[in-house]
Amino acid sequence: MRAVLEVHGLEFGYYHQPLLRDVTLAVYRGEVVMLTGSNGAGKSTLIKLALGLLPPWRGEIRLFGEDLHRFRQWSRLGYLPQGTNNGFFTSFPASVAEVVGANLLSSGWRLWRGRAAAERVQQALTAVGLEALAPRSVGSLSGGQQRRVLLARALVNAPELLFLDEPLAGVDAEAAHRIAELLLRLNREGMTIVLASHGNGTLEEAASRIFRLERGRLELRKIGHGRAEAGN
């Protein structure tokens, strides 16, 4: 079975200081792969490298079997970036629906996108429990609510591979439980999930494999009971 994400011999660093050394990883369809490690270990960096947001010093990255440089099917991916304590959008004049709909790039270039796009936005917002807030200004929401808006944006294309960077950071306990349940349901329906996290009970239990980044190396720490169709 082909991996949906393959990373081979990856090396990267900031300001000439190496951070990741010879990282190799294959993620298979249906897995929940958790990346753990202390602050600054390189969890977020590894996700950004996999998405092509940072250029690696050395190594190869393949998405759905295709070299990252040639990969163009971006709607098959979803990405939840790491948040900040002050919220992601402080004063940007956008509605919640606009932020979620921003990822619907394949739905055309018209200024008004039509009913189908609006329904997908509403579905994504319903999934994260924010359906009532669609017309609200995103800047008026709390940091935790903005995080859920970003999760809805990551889900709006119904991606096959979802990258989550600290998905539950800043989210209250009730919403965190709801999001964890949602992610597990999506995984059961076939979505592959790669997440960077300091550890969360529900998601940790569901993980197919848990890796730890330490001194730039990726070490397999645990093979879980999660829904893995294949593993390396």
Place this chain on the structure above:
Amino acid sequence: MMHTVLPRIFLDIWQLGFLQRAFLAGLVVAAVCPAVGLFLVVRRLSLLGDCLAHVSLAGAALGLAVGVNANLGAMLAALGAATGLEYLRRAYGRQADLALAVTMAGGVGVAAVLTGLGRVNLTVVMGYLFGSLVAVNREELLLIAMIGGAVAVTLFVFYHKLFYLALDEEGARAAGIPAGPLSLCYLLLAGAAVSLTMRLVGALLLASLLTLPAACALALAQSFRQALLLSIAFAETATVAGLVLAYYLGTAPGGTIVLSAIGLLLLVLCFKPLMLYYRRRKQEGE
């Protein structure tokens, strides 16, 4: 009083070509500039308008000095500076505002040197400094309409991508949006908008027409699309009000348009607490 005053301006617009051209040029610029300006404001590039205006002034002076069309010189200089700025912005990273300061200083320096050499007609340069909307000729009107149309079409076609890039550059790149070329597209649009607006209000007041309508709209809007439409509506209102006032008061059209926009902003800021109160009550009701 009003019934005798209003027909006079309508009659003059009907009869006087320069007034027709002034209103048409004003309406085109007021439709395009605030849209570009809003993208600049939300990307925290409000000073870019000022910077490109100073470079455009140098371009216009250079055009006059070498005997080619000053408008063309202004536009080429603005587009060239926009391209160079994107490179400098990436080179300086977090200190990207340095790129604006360096480019602005360069623009003023070139304009001052060329004017000092005595090869440039000072009256014409003053026209570019303070604007001379009523002196817009047919060719200039055509150029303004063409550039305005090109900017509007580009904004319309790339609207969603430009919005995403302004909202969250990292998220946009993860969605496959080519951030580099589109950031350059932003700046080129700004360059084109600046070269348009230069004739209307002049280099000194130009940035105000890019940012004031956006400032009015941001005080009221709850979504980006609302902000875009409101900023265009505010710019059109300020332009028409400014031109009508300038006609009756005999004041400089550029300055009057800018003062009208400031008046609108003050009105909006007075009205804002009331609007927020009703919005809160509506949300509580839901």
